[in-house]
Amino acid sequence: MPRTDSRDDADDESTPPGKVRLDKWLWAARFFKTRALAAEAIDGGKVSVNDERPKRAKLVAAGDEVSVRIGPYQHVVRVRDVSGRRGSASVAQALFEETAASIAARGLVAAQYKNAAMTFAFQEGKPSKKERRAIDRVRRR
Structure with a gap:
């Protein structure tokens, strides 16, 4: 009901x-x-x-x-x-x-995230202090 x-x-x-x-x-x-x-x-x-x-x-x-x-x-x-x-x-x-501009901007952000993920080759274990700083620099962009 x-x-x-x-x-x-x-x-x-x-x-x-x-x-x-x-x-x-x-x-x-x-x-x-x-x-x-x-x-x-x-x-x-x-x-x-x-x-x-x-x-x-x-x-x-x-x-x-x-x-x-x-x-x-x-x-x-x-x-x-x-x-x-x-x-x-x-x-x-x-x-x-x-809007077309919105679609293009979202595609650009997605490509940047994909490229940023590909630049890091993760090793076994925790990243070192130097590696953590490099990761932080990329994520702040």
Whole structure:
């Protein structure tokens, strides 16, 4: 039997049509596994909407530009559609369009990480102090 008193339904009644809360959209677009993680990223300054730092209840609509930092990767996407429901990956991909610059930047970061990993030949045992310093220098870049 479906629940009728869920928190999500209460959110849907108060939002205007064509808009949805930012934390809910990030969760529905599968940037984060839970709404709590999405809210934590927003509060931590890892998300911006139209080059402004939003609150988690910020309403997003089609055409907004959302920037999301996940680990070392920066995703810059344009909102195509809004949804408060989490669907399959193909449905989630239809909610946004990533910019070409964002895709290129993420590819560059991935290549840098791959090259950095290939430069170290790990020996058996713990690295020496000199080797640890070299590792730290590469990781700080």
